[in-house]
Amino acid sequence: MSGIYVYSDNFGLSAALLSLAAQSGEEVCAITLDQDQADELVNYGADRLLVLKGDSPRPESYAKVIAELLKKENAELFLVGSTARGRELAAKTAGYLDCGMVSDAASLVFEVGKIVTTRLMYGGSVVQTEIINSLTVVTVPVGKFEAAKNESKKGVISSLEVKADQRVNIIETSPIKKEGIDLAAADKVVCIGMGLDKPEDIQIAQDLAQVLGAEIGCTRGIAEERHWLPVQSYIGISGANVKPSLYISMGVSGQVQHVVGIRDSRIIAAVDSNDKAPIFKAADYGIVGDLYEIIPLLTEALRNA
Amino acid sequence: MAKIIACYKWVADEADLRINADMSVDLSKAKGKISDYDKNAIEAAVQVAKGTGDTAVTLTFGSGKAKQSLKDALSRGPAEGFWINSGSAEKADGAASSKVLAAAIKEMGDYKLILCAEGASDTFARQVGPGIAARLDIPCVSSATGFEVNGNTVTVSRKLEDCVEVVAADLPVVVCVLPEINQPPIPGLKAVLDAGKKPTRELRLEDLGLSETDLAAKTELQGFEAYVMNRKNVILSGDSAADKVKELVANLKKEGII
CATH class of the missing domain: 1.20.5 (Single alpha-helices involved in coiled-coils or other helix-helix interfaces)
Structure with a gap:
């Protein structure tokens, strides 16, 4: 077996995965659906860049084609960027190949004759370590690995005519209205949880956020059960992952599904009335107390700081 | 009337997970539950079947412990519950689970729509829906926030990173739903009582032409411990x-x- 194949519909992720794959010393092949992307990816560590020329704009529709290609090439690893399209493509490809798959690898290390991966389970409270020693599909989320340009190595571009799956067709696409929120990029995040009594009380979070220059996030319950904030505001599994320098929560109990989304924050501060709330185990600084008393005091103190 | 199949997983409730002093994970005291997001898939199946006049059914692959899930699943509205009973489910990876579910779906026959959640609340690997589609060689549409069946096609809205995409796919198809697709109601007393009277069918691996060796893990598990x-x-x-x-x-x- 030889050869690592890489695909992502996200350019930055493609570049990062190529740089990761190049650490293996194996031959690395980037798969793209787009000649322009291949041209831009030549200096990120790939030996080869293969442009699939097919009749569908949907990457997901190339799963069977890619599975056949990986089989023919006797590939040892298929690295896929974990975007919505990438995840579906990856899981279908693994299905067609009847091979193993590691979803959203938190780490991936090439060792002699094997690859060691870790991933988180149970909402981030358990880490599972797996050893790969046969063809496996691995998806990798954004931000885990960095792209490194290697000007001295230039990949060779070739193309291949293929037939995509024609059974799913795009009718229309419309950009998602972000409603001013970009939580993933926020440097500070104020997060509200179910400990808040009524929607008007979001004002106290907004006051704090304004003083800090923070974005407002929330738990899933606030967005999906109470509908107090748009779904783009919720943090955690199936919601946003944040990595601010400061995350500060009020009335957030800290269930694992939420905590998984804040893990990469530099400093986590929490205010909650329940001293046994799991959020305090995930926090650097905790205040046990009534958020309606604490938060306005904090806002005032920060304003004067 | 064709079947609209909602797949679900009986998982250990992560709230009951205990971490031992040596960082090992103790799931032995954890209660089971239908994976949170699978409730959305079941509700979606029930709702769409109402409109199309088809029959919503549920399908799960689980050990003996999953038997108790059938009544819970059926109290949410589906007409019949299918259960592949095998201890191998406890250790099944995405490949094994999708292989077994796909084989069961073939055995059940006459299906037009298969609904899965994006991922399970224990592993959240998001592999099984697309894996089933690949093994049945039918289309798959993931990240669904809404869908509509018209004749032989399904129109699905998908939430991607930066856009909403509407696609049309030929039936039969696997649709993987996001939690925002609906709000599954808590079943009332009557629904719970009725669920006990609904038919259930137990399948074994051998009924599906599979053996435990077909389900062996594809990767070697080296560690499973608390994340600190x-x-x-x-x-x-x-x-x-x-x-x-x-x-x-x-x-x-x-x-x-x-």
Whole structure:
């Protein structure tokens, strides 16, 4: 077996995965659906860049084609960027190949004759370590690995005519209205949880956020059960992952599904009335107390700081 | 009337997970539950079947422990519950689960729509829906926030990173739903009582032409332990709220945050 194949519909992720794959010393092949992307990816560590020329704009529709290609090439690893399209493509490809798959690898290390991966389970409270020693599909989320340009190595571009799956067709696409929120990029995040009594009380979070220059996030319950904030505001599994320098929560109990989304924050501060709330185990600084008393005091103190 | 099949997984409730002193994970005291997001898939199946006049059924692959899930699943509205009973489910990876579910779907026959959640609340690997589609060689549409069946096609809205995409796919198809697709109601007493009278069917691996060796894990499991977040865990202990706030501000300054 030889050869690592890489695909992502996200350019930055493609570049990062190529740089990761190049650490293996194996031959690395980037798969793209787009000649322009291949041209831009030549200096990120790939030996080869293969442009699939097919009749569908949907990457997901190339799963069977890619599975056949990986089989023919006797590939040892298929690295896929974990975007919505990438995840579906990856899981279908693994299905067609009847091979193993590691979803959203938190780490991936090439060792002699094997690859060691870790991933988180149970909402981030358990880490599972797996050893790969046969063809496996691995998806990798954004931000885990960095792209490194290697000007001295230039990949060779070739193309291949293929037939995509024609059974799913795009009718229309419309950009998602972000409603001013970009939580993933926020440097500070104020997060509200179910400990808040009524929607008007979001004002106290907004006051704090304004003083800090923070974005407002929330738990899933606030967005999906109470509908107090748009779904783009919720943090955690199936919601946003944040990595601010400061995350500060009020009335957030800290269930694992939420905590998984804040893990990469530099400093986590929490205010909650329940001293046994799991959020305090995930926090650097905790205040046990009534958020309606604490938060306005904090806002005032920060304003004067 | 064709079948609209909602797949679900009976998982250990993560709230009952215990971490031992040596960082090993104890799931032995964890209660089971239908994976949270699978409730959305079941509700979606029930709702769409109402409109199309088809029959919503549920399908699960689980050990003997999953038997108790059937009544819970059926109390949510489907007409019949299918259960592949095998101890191998406890260790099944995405490949094994999708292989077994796909084989069962073939055995059940006459299906037009298969609904899965994006991922299970224990592993959240998001492999099984597309894996089933590949093994049945039928189309798959993931990240669905809404869908509509018209004749032989399904129109699905998908939430991607930067856009909403509407696609049309030929039936039969696997649709993987996001939690925002609906709000599954809590079953009422009558629904719970009725569920006990609904038919259930138990399948075995051998009924599906599969054996445990077909389901062997594809990767070698090396570790399964608690993930430790290195945090300071300082509870600010000032006498008054104002003191605590003062301490927090001082710490944030020390950390260079403000």
